[in-house]
Amino acid sequence: MNTLELVFFKLVSHEIELSEFESWVYSESRLEEILSSDDYLELISINYKTPSSLYEAQKILTSYFSMGKYYEWNIRNILQKIVEKPNDVHKYIEQCYNLYCEGFGFMDNLGLGYGLGITCSDYHNEKVDDYYPQILGEVDKVVEWLDSGKIVITGHSGEYHGIEYEDNRSVIEKEPTGYKI
Incomplete structure (x- = not known):
């Protein structure tokens, strides 16, 4: 970059x-x-x-810089903060839920499995401790998908929830692990 x-x-x-x-x-x-x-x-x-x-x-x-690359950069930054676990890590975990809601469906395990729990809790720091080290496994999965090209973010269509990405994951990789429907 x-x-x-x-x-x-x-x-x-x-x-x-x-x-x-x-x-x-x-x-x-x-x-x-x-x-x-x-x-x-x-x-x-x-x-x-x-x-x-x-x-x-x-x-x-935006006509000179790729919004797909921007979204990938942003997701990687959020995931890195979760790994580093700063004092305000709860806000980065919450952002995973926001990303899922914005249309990044591959963030479902982090967003629904962990981010939603933080969003609905008044006890952010106590709740965060319950998530480690399991959340790191979900972070690793998303990073691996981005690194390997199984998820390729191409940009935004301009519509509400218009995130565009190619999802080349297997059926098993798409299965929810951090929450149960």
């Missing part, structure tokens, strides 16, 4: 402030080489003080 992609991904995931992104836009000389002259002019002309500026910047840059 190159630096330009990483900054775009951090913008979309709200890991950098708009003011920081704005400064980067004005200082990053490679943008002018990568973007069309119209898109570059539009990007440097955005008023980054307005609420719509994030949407406007994303709209320009």
